[in-house]
Amino acid sequence: MEVFRLLPPAEQRRPCALTIGNFDGVHRGHQAVLAALRARADALGVPSCVLTFEPHPREFFAELTGKPDSAPARILTERDKLDALADHGVDRVCIAHFNASLANLAAESFIDEIIVDGLQARHLLIGDDFRFGARRRGDFAMLEAASAQHGFGLARMDTFTDDGSRISSSSVRGALETGDFALAHRLLGRPYFISGHVVRGRQLGRTLGFPTLNIRIPFARPAVHGVFVVQVHGVGEAPWPAVASLGTRPAIERDGKLLLEVHLFDFSGDLYGRLLRVEFLQRLREERHYDGLEALTAQIRRDAQDARDYFARRDAASAG
Incomplete structure (x- = not known):
C-alpha cells in the first residue's frame, strides 16, 4: 500500500476510486465502505484510495477553541489505522494535515483541487453523513453537481448497523471507555x-x-x-x-x-x-x-x- 502526505506528487497521480473520512477504528461500518470501494476499483481497473486526516478535524477545532477535552478519544494509532486499511485492500492512502488552511478551504475548491485534480477520482464513495469544506458547506448535492460536471461516478453508503444498532467510531469508543472488549471486538470485527x-x-x-x-x-x-x-x-x-x-x-x-x-x-x-x-x-x-x-x-x-x-x-x- 502506498502512503502519501496530502496528495501524491504530480508524476504519481492517476485515476482512482476514492473514499474520504477519518476511519478511526476501521470498524465494521468502515470495512463495508472499503469492500464496496474495492469492488468499484476492480470494476474500473484503477487503484482504491482513502483520503484521511491528521489530526482529526474535531481535534483541530477543539484546540482552536481552547477545549481540547471536547475532541473525540483516539481508537487507533496512525500505524494501526494504516495496517487495518491495508488489510482491507486499500491501494493508496493520502493523509491530509488538517490545519487552518484546509479548514478554511471552500467546498468548491476542495472538489476541484483535491478530489478532481489532486486525486483524479474516477469514482467517489462517501458515507451518508459526509460533509466537507469551510463551515461544512459541502454536501451530497454539491458532489452530484460536480460529478456531472467532471465526469466521476458518485455513490453514497447508508449507515452500517448490527442488530439495528448503528456501528460507528463513537460506539467503539463507548465500548472501550467502559472496558467492554467483547462489544468492541464485535464492532471492530477483530x-x-x-x-x-x-x-x-x-x-x-x-x-x-x-x-x-x-x-x-x-x-x-x-x-x-x-x-x-x-x-x-x-x-x-x-x-x-x-x-x-x-x-x-x-x-x-x-x-x-x-x-x-x-x-x-x-x-x-x-x-x-x-x-x-x-x-x-x-x-x-x-x-x-x-x-x-x-x-x-x-x-x-x-x-x-x-x-x-x-x-x-x-x-x-x-x-x-
Whole structure:
C-alpha cells in the first residue's frame, strides 16, 4: 500500500476510486465502505484510495477553541489505522494535515483541487453523513453537481448497523471507555489492540520488581486508559500473557507523557526496539495516585495476581 502526505506528487497521480473520512477504528461500518470501494476499483481497473486526516478535524477545532477535552478519544494509532486499511485492500492512502488552511478551504475548491485534480477520482464513495469544506458547506448535492460536471461516478453508503444498532467510531469508543472488549471486538470485527516499538523508560518497574516494556502513545486522548489484562503479540510464537497500564502514571510523576507500560509474566530478555502488538482482554481498574512506592508496589502486585488469575481461569475453561 502506498502512503502519501496530502496528495501524491504530480508524476504519481492517476485515476482512482476514492473514499474520504477519518476511519478511526476501521470498524465494521468502515470495512463495508472499503469492500464496496474495492469492488468499484476492480470494476474500473484503477487503484482504491482513502483520503484521511491528521489530526482529526474535531481535534483541530477543539484546540482552536481552547477545549481540547471536547475532541473525540483516539481508537487507533496512525500505524494501526494504516495496517487495518491495508488489510482491507486499500491501494493508496493520502493523509491530509488538517490545519487552518484546509479548514478554511471552500467546498468548491476542495472538489476541484483535491478530489478532481489532486486525486483524479474516477469514482467517489462517501458515507451518508459526509460533509466537507469551510463551515461544512459541502454536501451530497454539491458532489452530484460536480460529478456531472467532471465526469466521476458518485455513490453514497447508508449507515452500517448490527442488530439495528448503528456501528460507528463513537460506539467503539463507548465500548472501550467502559472496558467492554467483547462489544468492541464485535464492532471492530477483530480484537482491540495497540501496537508500537518498545522504548526505554525510567527503569522504575525493574526497581520495584515488575520490569515493563514501554510503548509511547502518540496522541493526547486514547480511547482506553487504566490497568488491563493483556496479551502481547510479537514476543514469541504464541501471545504472551501480561498486565499493562495505559496513562500518564499519576502515581509516579505529574504531567507525565502518555505511556503504555506492559509487564510480561515469566519473561526475561531484551525487547528494546521490537514492534509489538498489545491486545486488551479485560479492564482491572483506573489509574490512581499512591502515597509512596510501597503502596504502589503492593497495588502492582495485586494487579499482576488478578491478571494471572484471569489467564488461569481462561486456560481452565479452554481445557474443559
